[in-house]
Amino acid sequence: MNKYFLKTTLALTIGFSSLGMLPGTSQPIEVEAATTNTQNNNQAVAAKADQLIQTGKSLIGKSTYSNTVYKPTAPYKFSCATFLMYIFEKNGVDLATYNENYMIQQGTYVTRNQLQKGDLLFFKSKKTGTDPDHVGMYIGNNKMIHMADSKQNIVISDLNSKPYYTENYVSARRVLPTLMSANPATKGDKIVQNAYDLKNKVKISTTNNEKYLRFTAPGFVEYVYQKSGVNLGTTNLKAQMNLGKTVSRANLKKGDLVFFNSVKGSKTPSLVAIYAGNHRLIIPNSDGVITRVLLVDYYNEHYITAKRVF
Structure with missing residues (x-):
């Protein structure tokens, strides 16, 4: 969700390394930083998407939903948008925003039948206004990972599993490789x-x-x-x-x-x-x-x- 206050000082604590999970613990560990688009091709994009998915999955059961507090360290607290902002920046891709209405203007439009891993998916359930009020990330096989709500927290959902996902779907945006470096780098x-x-x-x-x-x-x-x-x-x-x-x-x-x-x-x-x-x-x-x-x-x-x- 996009209507909350994010303190700059908290935003600055986000790093640029990918995230793993130490076996037997609830704490994510810092690992080698993800390489930014070394080939600028489908393989590089797929590898980056897999890193994003791994980071997102590592936070399942370790994070809780909050639309007012953003906490990028344990115990983690995210809205749907800050969850994605966090996992992208952890893997060297900066969305630079925690607002769904700005995220939907990034990258390029993609139709629902052409989704790829790493695409951002937008939904709108409110009857007033035009801005999306929920965002998730496509992970393949008609599924997305997202910070759903205060009851479910981070979950993986099939896009056909509930009327919400079919009736409130707005759009999808492909931000990989748009937000990545060109090769060769300019x-x-x-x-x-x-x-x-x-x-x-x-x-x-x-x-x-x-x-x-x-x-x-x-x-x-x-x-x-x-x-x-x-x-x-x-x-x-x-x-x-x-x-x-x-x-x-x-x-x-x-x-x-x-x-x-x-x-x-x-x-x-x-x-x-x-x-x-x-x-x-x-x-x-x-x-x-x-x-x-x-x-x-x-x-x-x-x-x-x-x-x-x-």
């Missing part, structure tokens, strides 16, 4: 990956200190691009907004810089983000390095411009 892919790799390592501060990985927001951006072979030459926010070529929102590509104001209509930037593709933003701010989607009202309303700097 310059934009490398920039985005470097930003993700630093996400939980750096501290956003008032000064820049590379040795201790402490940066201002534009300092972090400059550092990420430098590591990716692009020299911005400035850690000043206004100066960064004057770099490169202006691109429209409709033509954004991975690695573009996106600028936002704090006062609607102002041309003075107060926030810079790295565009990660498919509506996603990597944002350094006072809470750390977070990921969100450009679809959020705030970013729509405070958008100034975007620049392509490489």
